[in-house]
Amino acid sequence: MKVLAMAVNKCMGGGARQPGRPPAFLPLDFEPIMPAQWEANRGEDAALQPEKRLMFAVLTDAIELILRDGRAANARNAIHIRRAAEWIGSNDRGWGFSFVDICEALGFEPEGLRKGIARLAQQRAGTH
Helix, strand or coil, rough: HHHHHHHHHEEECCCCCCCCCCCCCCCCCCCCCCCHHHHHCCCCCCCCCCHHHHHHHHHHHHHHHHHHCCCCHHHHHHHHHHHHHHEEEEEEECCCCCHHHHHHHCCCHEEEEEHHHHHHHHEEEHHH
């Protein structure tokens, strides 16, 4: 909001005023908007929707688990790695956060992503 107020002040002649106070008058066509409204009007590519950010975080976490050093630090980590691998390998569409559904929502080709993850995992396994 401070940037918006500074821009309006500059358009209105830029006279000195106290910080935080709006100019004495605003143009008649001025319509204040909230930051969330600004992002929504910029289009889907400019800022991911919260659901898509969550989907991307789930996908990223699973990929990072798979690409970790193959030796799990403990049994609990081994379970998480196994579950991530099963999730990535599954074609189940029974719920909104399946691997296939997330890939499609984010614009990824599920099979292509699986192949890329497998290739990276093999490369990392070969270097350790």
